[in-house]
Amino acid sequence: MVDAGPGEDAWNLGLDALLASQALLPRLIINTHTHADHCGSNSYFIRKYRARVACTPLEALRAKQPIVEPMMIFGAVPPENLMTKFFLFEPFEAITLFKLSGTGSKAVYTVEPGGFSEHRFHGIDVQVVSLPGHTPGHIGVGKDGVLFVGDALIPQAALVTNPIPIYWDASTAIKTLVVLKDFVNKRTYETLICAHGGKLVDPLNDLETVLKRVRDVLQTLVERADEGDMTLDSAMEVLARRWRMNLVAPTEYFLVRSAVLSYLAYLTDLKILRMVVNKSRLQWLPSTKRNSFEEIISQEMVAKG
Ligand SMILES: [Zn+2]
Incomplete structure (x- = not known):
């Protein structure tokens, strides 16, 4: 099973009945990532069927200690109204996929976007494909041309309600989207299935649309920075205005805020913006030795090799 679901009782019972109707036993759950809406149901299937769980080491950290998610997203121990099932789930142990790469303090258990390993689980051959960005250790699961x-990847239809694609790492997320485009173009995988939206009819169209949205978000931030005195709140305001986004719940606010920070970090690393603290205010300003946004972003969004 790839991602068990959000852990709500009705969901668990419905999925359980579906599996029973197909005479399927959930022996192994592979989690693409450990967000609560993907792994909240793990504990139900672990308890009922002794299912095992596999995910990447970076995701397994959160599996063991789900409380780190609201702490990461808030930047401190948050107030109680962020300690909800939107972020939290019952902890579980997971078999970890992928090996350590790099050395010293920056060593991480990860593989570059598009890197993969072959596995045989209970007699079923699958590819585990590295697709980081939405979360640090996000993976895809491939079989017979289906990924x-x-x-x-969120389907383009989801951009209506979630106009800002949610990434922990915008830089890597873009590489992942480019890799997915390459997979479809080269027919490595012809069918893409999204967690939120199912099988895509025209995956290249969705990939192009989401990449364009990412580019538009970045460009909007660069233009706002050019006007001067861009704080995190003013960055969020300009994006909310442009895409008529009306955040009302603190959970949603902090999720989008973390995504906006990842876009700002990306522009800072590209030396398009610089982060300064001025009179105790954090601001993003145009970089003094300004790299060209158009030039860089066009290179970033093209498949390498
Ligand atoms: Zn997620």
Whole structure:
């Protein structure tokens, strides 16, 4: 099973009945990532069927200690109204996929976007494909030309309600989207299945649309920075205005805020913006030795090699 679901009782019972109707036993759950809406149901299937769980080491950290998610997203121990099932789930142990790469303090258990490993689980051959960005250790699961992409790609229809694609790492998320485009173009995988939206009829169209949205978000931030005195709140305001986004719940606010920070971090690393603290205010300003946004972003959004 790839991603068990959000852990609500009705969901668990419905999925359980569906599996029973197909005479299927959930022996192994592969989690694309450990967001609560993907792994909240794990504990139900672990308890009932002794199912095991596999995910990448970075995701397994959160599996063991789900409380780190609201702490990461808030930046401190948050107030109680962020400690909800939107972020939290029952902890579980997971078998970890992928090996350690890099050395010293920056060593991480990860594989570059598009890197993969072959596995045989209970007699079933699958590819585990690295698709980081939405979360640091996000993976896809491939079989027979079909790739389950989890949240690495949201279908373009979802941009209506979620206009800002949610990434922990916008830089890597773009590489992942470019890799997915390459997969479809080269027919490595012809069918992409999203966690939120199912099988895509025209995956290239969705990939192009989401990449364009990412580019538009970045460009909007660069233009706002050019006007001067861009704080995180003013960055969020300009994006909310442009895409008529009306955040009302603190959970949603902090999720989008983390995504906006990832876009700002990306522009800072590209030396298009610089982050300064001025009279105790954090601001993003145009970089003094300004790299050209158009030039860089066009290179970033093209498949390498
Ligand atoms: Zn997610």
